[in-house]
Amino acid sequence: MNKARTNPLNTTAMHGALILYTLIALFPVFVIIINSFKTRRAIFREPLALPDADSFSLIGYQTVMKQGDFFLYFQNSMIVTVVSLTFILLFGAMAAFALSEYRFKGNLIMGLYLALGIMIPIRIGTVAILEMMVATGLVNTLWALILVYTAQGLPLAVFILSEFMRQVSDDLKDAGRVDGLSEYTIFFRLVLPLVRPAMATVAVFNMIPIWNDLWFPLILAPAEETKTLTLGSQVFIGQFVTDWNAVLSALSMAILPVLVLYVIFSRQLIRGLTSGAVK
């Protein structure tokens, strides 16, 4: 083992830096959560104080529950995020498998074409997308968002996953073929489990921008019944008056589901099931 790595001074410095970074990253979240439990006056008087007996108030959460269909927004966000992620992972992995596994004409061109999507932001095409959605009658449906997010996520997913799939042992896939497994079985049963950490990475990368997006919900699905959580929270932010209690409470509650999804995926990131497959 490298001596420098086990040096206690280095270890302390390393952990110190990591802890500092964690604190900085968590600070805004912390401020949002403590203030969501305070009265409006307490928020402005001492934004960094913890709620005490005097300043404790659930008024924000009550407003959120009363006003607007918060649970519907929540449900919309959840459906859009989960369905988009499923599509991104499924189609992304399939495309990546085809690109990495099969020799066909235009393989390289196709790969480059898909990678191009990483460099061009999808928002440039907003007007065209809106026109398309109007033409197909998908405006104000969750499908509009799901389709756009899937398109947005696919290029990076294909790019990352095809790199990982190239590393999956050819012998393993060939053994499956000799044993009579179909290409679909080889893909789902042999290859996917081995690239699970990469799938989790792609999922985490895509999940947060989708969950937090305000742009496309505002343009493509602003109707009451298709509002997402981020868009729904905007009702509390006015041009002249902002209901900070409600905004902070809504945001605090919006953090939870992403957190749960993140925990699920990050477990996959860590778990290495591949040992023993080859060599």
Next chain:
Amino acid sequence: MTALTLQNVNKSFGKVEVLKDINIEVEDGEFVVFVGPSGCGKSTLLRVIAGLEDVTSGEVRIGGELMNLTPPSKRGIAMVFQSYALYPHLNVRKNMSLALKQEGQSKQVIDERVAKASKMLNLEPYIDRYPSELSGGQRQRVAIGRAIVREPKLFLFDEPLSNLDAALRMNTRLEIANLHQQLDASMIYVTHDQTEAMTLADKIVVLRDGRVEQVGSPMELYNNPANQFVAGFLGSPSMNFFPASLIGESADITTGIRPEDLFLTDDGPISAQITHVEHLGGDTNVIAQMQDHQITARLFGQHQVTAGQPVRFGYAVDRTYRFDPQGVRLS
């Protein structure tokens, strides 16, 4: 009956020709070894036979039937891979039975064959373990078991021993030889190791640059190599080559003498300076410099010679080989 016939098989990837006009026959029950340096196309040839690659032209017949377009699982073959390629999410029993399930065999047949194979390979104690819980040798036996249960017409081995350590390699080599006797099936075995080729094969196919250089029994190839490449590839240490002018013959002929055919003698025709001595106990390898050519002599028993010492080697004239400038053997 022939187990496998390859007729004018060509394979190219784009413009690169990997296999050029291969013609090989494998008889029933024969153990055939494809041997050659890395990049000679031997693994590609095996994959063509398995159906994992399509031929560019030519015919692949297994058991007399044309198999050019038959998918691997329908060819009646089983393959053992270099990296074992066990299914990581299945235990030993399921690894072995998967192919049979795909074939639609009854549960009874599957259990019977798995039990037979695991007994043959001493895998019974590990039958419920996962690949990650097995050692390298055990994994290789599972990979072989997975091939056996299918009771194929033809076994294909792709460098099955190269991931094992030296001691295990020797044991597994013997196991494979035993297996061949017990199963009485045709086997094709790919390796770059000439020792494996010599010890296992009924018939060796030497490949170079996608071409078959020579086909024959191990002793035929050893005693009667068709060209300089085969002569140099088989035998360890490999054959000495030097211009025939050094022993008083025409200069454009290359002479080859096997290290074991050289012996020390005071009035031998080859005079050289010893540069290195390897004492192996049973025999002694003497590496010497003859003008600017290195020659190796393998002397039986133990000899007290040291580096720097001048020596003279003798040889029997009928044990020398002569090759023309293109490397073709001259009789």
